[in-house]
Amino acid sequence: MIMAPAQSLANAQCGQHVELQRMPHELHIRHRGEDWAGITNQKERKKLQNRLNKRVSRQRKRRSDYPSDCSDAASTPSPRSDALMGSTIDSLITTFSYCTKEDVGQKRAMLQRFAEQALLSFMAGDPCADHRLRLIQLNTINGFTRNARALGFGFDWLICEVLSPFGTNEQTPSSATPSSLIPTRMQLSTRHHPWLDLFPFPKLRDNLLLANAIMPPEDEQRLYDDIMESGGSRSEWAGLVVWGEPWDPQSWEISLPFLQRWGWLISDCPEIITSTNYWRNQRGERPIANPNWIEELSD
Incomplete structure (x- = not known):
């Protein structure tokens, strides 16, 4: 300061x-420890500065890659509404790259405003194709938020600085907790961010905890971005999709880009492949075999 x-x-x-x-x-x-202010060691200070500079560069690239407007043949929006919609979508790209307690409410309001704009576009009979990825993102965020409520979290899980109450002996699951969300022994004994508690796949949660312990901050950020923001992609969703009740493992689908990049995280998680194949079958798409899906993706 x-x-x-x-x-x-x-x-x-x-x-x-x-x-x-x-x-x-x-x-x-x-993350704590990333602030270079006050660091007297020149080498360490430079390392932290480079890390933050790379993060800023990635955020700027995502903003420039994503279109901030779309046509509306059904009506002619005012310049003010165009600016609002453009700024909303543009801000969504980096909405969750850094969330403090002070600004998380504002960012959630931004998501709500986007949802209202997308609904108006749909009701006008001319839904914007560019809304699709943002709506998937909105559903994913809302799904995780509902799971957080099911776990009894009395805080907003999007805040970057909070710790899971399960890993700090501050909370135990209630009898009303869905079985798919009951924390594992590893969750109860490991300090971690609460976003890792929200996946309805116990083995995946443990795999994420193990990966979190060995991944450099850049990879951890990339994983978070892929799941929460599709890695900034403007053409294809690169994370997870939720189609129903978020606590139900059968409601979730993993995208092919996510499998290609993070497939090692779903080791010993056949239920994820099962649910993914269900939704692929609904669209008439070829199922992914397990454990040979990696080879299939390159066909």
Whole structure:
């Protein structure tokens, strides 16, 4: 945190309220230990600066790659509504790259505003194709949020700085918790972010915890982005899709891009392949065999 020294000192001496401002780089910090301010070791400071610079670069690329507008033949929107819709979609691309307790409510409101705009487009008889990926994202976020409620979380799981109450001995599952969400022994003994508790696949949750312990922060960020934001893709969803009740394993489908990049995480998770194949069959698509799906994807 930084202040203008003279003005800040004067305000403090007068007993006035002093508003602290974030340093620009703090907006992109996702993990403790990533703040280079105050680091005197030149090598370590440079390493942290490079990490944040790469993160900012990826976010800018995603914003430039994704179209921020779409045509509406059914009606002629006002310039103000065009700007609103464009800014909403553009902001969604990096909505969950960094969430603090202070701004998570605003970002959820942004998602709600997008949902309302997409509904208006649909009701006008001219749904925008560019909305499809964002709607999948919205359903995924809402699905995880419902699972968080089913687990009895009294906080917003999107906040980056919170810890799971299961890994800190602060909470035990209630008798009303769906069986698919009951925490494993590893969840109860490992400190972790609560987003890992929200998948209705116990083995996948354990695999994610193990991976989280060995992956560098860049890979962890990439995994989170793929699941929550489709990795910034504008043409194909690269994460998970939820089609029904989020606590039901049969409601989930894993996309092929996710399998190609993160398939090793679903080792010993045949129920995910089963549910994915169910939804692929609904669309008349070829099922994915297990364990030979990797070879099939390259056919």
